Amino acid sequence: MLNSDFLVQRPVYLIDASVFVFRAWHSVPLDLVDPDGNAVNALHGFSRFLGELIERVRPEHIAVAFDAGLVTSFRKRLYPAYKANREPAPVDLKRQFLLCQRVCAGLGIASFVSGDYEADDIIGTLATRARAEGHKVVIVTRDKDLSQLVRPGDEYWDYISDKRFPYERIADRFGVRPERMACFLALMGDAVDNIPGVPGVGRKTASTLFYHFESLNHLYNDLDRVLKIKLRNAGFVCGQLRDYRESAFLARQLTEIACDMPLDVELAQLRRRPPDLGELNKLYDTVGFGRLLRNQAERITALS
Known part of the structure; x- marks a missing residue:
């Protein structure tokens, strides 16, 4: 048995x-x-x-x-x-x-x-x-x-x-991997749900970022690393992330189940x-x- x-x-x-x-x-x-x-x-x-x-x-x-x-x-x-x-x-x-x-x-x-x-x-x-x-x-x-x-x-x-x-x-x-999806959605924003996200960060950019970073916290704790990864317009993206930090973390509260x-x-x-x-x-x-x-x-x- x-x-x-x-x-x-x-x-x-x-x-x-x-x-x-x-x-x-x-x-x-x-x-x-x-x-x-x-x-x-x-x-x-x-x-x-x-x-x-x-x-x-x-x-x-x-x-x-x-x-x-x-x-x-x-x-x-x-x-x-x-x-x-x-x-x-x-x-x-x-x-x-x-x-x-x-x-x-x-x-x-x-x-x-x-x-x-x-x-x-x-x-x-x-x-x-x-x-x-x-x-x-x-x-x-x-x-x-x-x-x-x-x-x-x-x-x-x-x-x-x-x-x-x-x-x-x-x-x-x-x-993006399931565990990183809420952060991924927070950066991209969601027009359907009226979530703002970070302007200038689309699906491809967000996907690249969360290939390298485990979460939004990891990303913002090591933001200068964005400049070192293979990412188009990395300087612009890094600047947008800095400027819209509050928006990103608010969006994260909305996208997380x-x-x-x-x-x-x-x-x-x-x-x-x-x-x-x-x-x-x-x-x-x-x-x-x-x-x-x-x-x-x-x-x-x-x-x-």
């Missing part, structure tokens, strides 16, 4: 809900509506994605992280302009996010949302706790920010393009349960869905 120490733990799947809800919102026709005329396109697309993933990998442990909004996020308190360039989500889409959480419950999957923290922080905290109990994690997303969470044995799964990136391939895909947020959950709660077909069918009746998703839920029940 094998000693339990040699048994391989199956990975914990951690899903970034927003990627798949927004994709469905933009790709599934808006004329998919409930009996009252409310759009349910994002709900349908997300539900189908989640069911397909379950059928495909049959996860033992799985969780879905949702964003509650940006107004109360701790990052917003640090930097009021954080994500201020984004248009508020349409009311029809906000309503569907809530329905997507009901689908998770109906499919037997734990889901989490926080007013103070973002989905990325929920995933980071769950990943840290899973590893502490001997599990590797698979992060299901296509958001580059989440690549900073990948550690040896883990995978970053871009489900939409069906490409998986283990720890060893993250630098080739995104330009919190892996220790207060979250009242144990890993056992992430174990997938059989679907509650009664609750799912009630929801699907309310929104006017036909057999496609019901059949899917029945197949998942048979696999449980």
Whole structure:
């Protein structure tokens, strides 16, 4: 008999809900509506994605992280302009996010949302706790920010393009090792999230810098070394780094995923349960869905 120490733990799947809800919102026709005329396109697309993933990998442990909004996020308190360039989500889409959480419950999957923290922080905290109990994690997303969470044995799964990136391939895909990603993003800034960064430092420059430096602290503790590495316009870059030091460290607070947020959950709660077909069918009746998703839920029940 094998000693339990040699048994391989199956990975914990951690899903970034927003990627798949927004994709469905933009790709599934808006004329998919409930009996009252409310759009349910994002709900349908997300539900189908989640069911397909379950059928495909049959996860033992799985969780879905949702964003509650940006107004109360701790990052917003640090930097009021954080994500201020984004248009508020349409009311029809906000309503569907809530329905997507009901689908998770109906499919037997734990889901989490926080007013103070973002989905990325929920995933980071769950990943840290899973590893502490001997599990590797698979992060299901296509958001580059989440690549900073990948550690040896883990995978970053871009489900939409069906490409998986283990720890060893993250630098080739995104330009820097996972442990240095938050610093890399801080120097480049992020127009999507309205993070300023250091002007004049782009992806290639930031990638070169964090090939040579372990972190932002290491970089600023030995800034003159920038002049000695093979870097185009090293003098200019060094000057920009000096001038925008405060901006870089502020950005670092915004780009780093919190892996220790207060979250009242144990890993056992992430174990997938059989679907509650009664609750799912009630929801699907309310929104006017036909057999496609019901059949899917029945197949998942048979696999449980």
